[in-house]
Amino acid sequence: MVACAQCRQRKVRCQGGPLSCDACTRLGFQCSYSAAPTPGSGNIPATRKRGARACDSCRTQRSRCSGGTPCLRCQQMNATCHYSLSGETTPALLLAVCAVSSRFLHDAAQAARQGKSWIEKAERMLFQNLGRTTLENLQAQVLVGLYHNYNFNFNKSFIYVALAVRMAYALKLHKEDRQFSFVDQECRRRLMWCLFINDRFQAGGVPEYLVLSSASLQIQLPCPEHNFQVDMPIITPRLQDKSNLQSELPMSSFLLRVFDVRNRILLYSHGYAKHLLDTSTSPEQSLPQFQFFEQELKDILDSLPAELAFSTRAYQLRAFSPERTTFITLHIYFHHCHCELYRLLNPGYREALPIAVIMATSPELVAYAQSRCLEHATSIGEIIATTHNLASTDLYMTDMSCFVVLYQASCAILYACHRESPAYTMSPNTARRYFIAFIETLAKLLAYFPRFAIYVNDIRNMLRSIDEPDAPLPPQKAATEVDFRARPVSSEERSDEENAAINMASRTRAGLDQKQPTAPTATTTTTTTTTTTPNVQDIGTETMELIDLSMQAAPPTEDDYDVASYFGPPQFAFDATTESEQGLLWDWADAVES
CATH class of the missing domain: 4.10.240.10 (Zn(2)-C6 fungal-type DNA-binding domain)
Structure with missing residues (x-):
């Protein structure tokens, strides 16, 4: 036989x-x-x-293990069933894992110092073995880049993502390889899709900075988590298979499609603005491209199964599950893509076309773009405002990219509150509800991502400015002051703990001077109608009370949202008020003064 x-x-x-x-x-x-x-x-x-992998007890006794938790043998013998990690992990990968997760430990100040030590050791090991193309070294590079991204060290993260993409190509992660088991193949796919997302966030719509081409990806989209956990093979479509959208796809697959459309919108916006200025072309000629992106996003939304459509009930079902952040990220990025598409014709945005070009454009097209931008920014505000309190005992979402999304939505809402918005407006009461929800959501994240406090400071200034709708919007800062890709790169950026040490030394030298009263130009009291607004770092309970008094309509109030508790410095080895006395995008020095 x-x-x-x-x-x-x-x-x-x-x-x-x-x-x-x-x-x-x-x-x-x-x-x-x-x-x-x-x-x-x-x-x-x-x-x-x-x-199936054997548990420690069965492996020690050389007995057959059923592989369950607990296994049948341990259950019959009433023994403790434990599965140790099998295989060996490189020290660089272990150090990178510890460094990235250290910021979530209880003692954040000590964890930050330890995390810096771990990441430096991991970096030395990686560069000493830079020629060793292994999956473990690639995973370590991705985590090291993520660590620097968390610490606002975008220069280093920018370089690490490029190195990781090169290594992923060398390992053929962009192609299916049937010699691996289903679980191993899925692990390789997920690692490649992680690089796909990181590369697009680092490029920011600049085509020459994009390293990983979507056309080179010949792999499936991620499979449902259940199939991955139980090792049940399934064939999912590829990113380019737009006509084969399946309802059983996980949320991560739909999110990847949204990120892909967003990247192409940014590439289009970047090249389109330059093309218009070089050729003096009218923006009306780009209307078909606008409609194409709109249809792509609509197709993604229509392909979502009913259980993934946004509703308060759908969020409540995931409020205490690992899917919570992915669910919220999917829906706010769907609306964020529209905002990034329409902001070209929204005066005030740095990415917008010159005002002369906008004024020469059809008023109908300008009004359409501005109304759609505000509509989707409002949708983001509604998502956050209606659900962020449902997870009050935990972080609402753990994705740091929400700082940018909520910040851009705040900008669109701010334009609608001021007289200069030529199309659609919004009442201060409505805008206030969204701003407060954004501040509450992001302020909780500052304990883990303190370097992003400048986003929250700017939204606070927006909240203060909506009480003066007749005041002109402040001038924006130049791109070289905001985008690290547009400014000269310094030799080395300081980490969180190094900045914290410098800030601590500065405060020690200054003593109690910062608590001394300022020059008596005008006193801020609850009985005066003309006040001097304090600096950004002085925003606190008194300022919020002043804002409440200036609002004639009572709802919503500070008591409804408990905003004051979020206006102090984050519980981290970093003082957000010393990062910058200005906002991230706006020059608020004169705009918020009475």
Whole structure:
């Protein structure tokens, strides 16, 4: 009797069978009776598939383990069933994992110092073995880049993502490889999709900074988590298969499609503005491209299964699950893509076309773009305002990119509150509700991402400015002051703890001077109608009370949202008020003064 290829590879007795032998049937293998390989024939035996991993107790006693939790043997013997990690992990990867997760430990100040030590050791190991193209080194590079991104060290993160993409190409992660098991293939896919997202965030719509081409990706979209956990193979469509959207796809697959459209919108905006200025072309000629992106986003929204559509109930079902952040990120980025598409015709945005070009454009097209931008910014505000309090005991979402999304939505809402908005306006009461929800949501994240406090400071200034709708919007800062890709790169950026040490030394030298009263130009009291607004770092309970008094309509109030508790410095080894006395995008020095 001829043994099957699987039993022959495993060197066990094969009982044979019409369709599958007993051993392959029991282990779930695909049984095949190909001819035995001969030397030089080129036939390569199938890769051996291992059974379930044995627990520590069964492995010690050399007993068969059912692989459950607990396994049958431990359950019968009333023994503790424990599974140790198998295999070896490189020290660089372990150090990178510890460094990235250190900011979530209880003692944040000590964790920041320890995290810096771990990441420096990991970096030394990676560069000493830069020529070793292994999956573990690639994973470590991705985590090191993520660590620097968390610390606002975008220069380093920018370089690490490029290195990681090169290594991923060398490992052929952009192609399917059937010699690996389903779980191993899925791990490789997810790592490549992680690089896909990071590369697009680092490029920011600048085509020459994009390293990972979507056309080169010949891999499936991520599979549902259940299939991954139970090792149940499934075929999912590729990113380019727009006509094969399946309802059983996980949220991460839909989010990848949204990120892909967003990247192409940014590339289009970047090239489109330059093309218009170089050729003096009218923006009306780009209307078909606008409509194409709108249709792509609509197709993604229509393909979402009913259980993934946004509603308060849908969020409540995920409020205490790992899917919470992905669910919120999917929906706010859907609306964020529209805001980034329409902001070209919104005066005030740095990315907008020159005012002369906008004024020469059809008023109908300008009004349409501005109304759509405000509509989707309002949708983001509604999502946050209606759900952020449902997870009051935990972080609402853990994705740091929400700083940018909520900040851009705040800018669109701010334009609508001021007289200079030529199309659609918004009442201060409505805007105030959104600003407060944004501040509450982001302020909780500052304990873990303190370098992003400048976003929150700017939204606070926006909140203060909506009480003066007749005041002109402040001038924006130049791109070279905001975008690290547009300014000269310094030799080395300081980490959080180094900045904290410098800030601490400055405050020590200054003593109590910062608590002394300022020059008596005008006193801020609750009985005066003309006041002097304090600096950004002085925003606190008194300022919020002053804003409440200036609002004639009572709802919503500060008591409804408990804003004051979020206006202090974050509980981290970093003082957000010393980062900058200005906002991130605006020059608020004169705009918020009475």
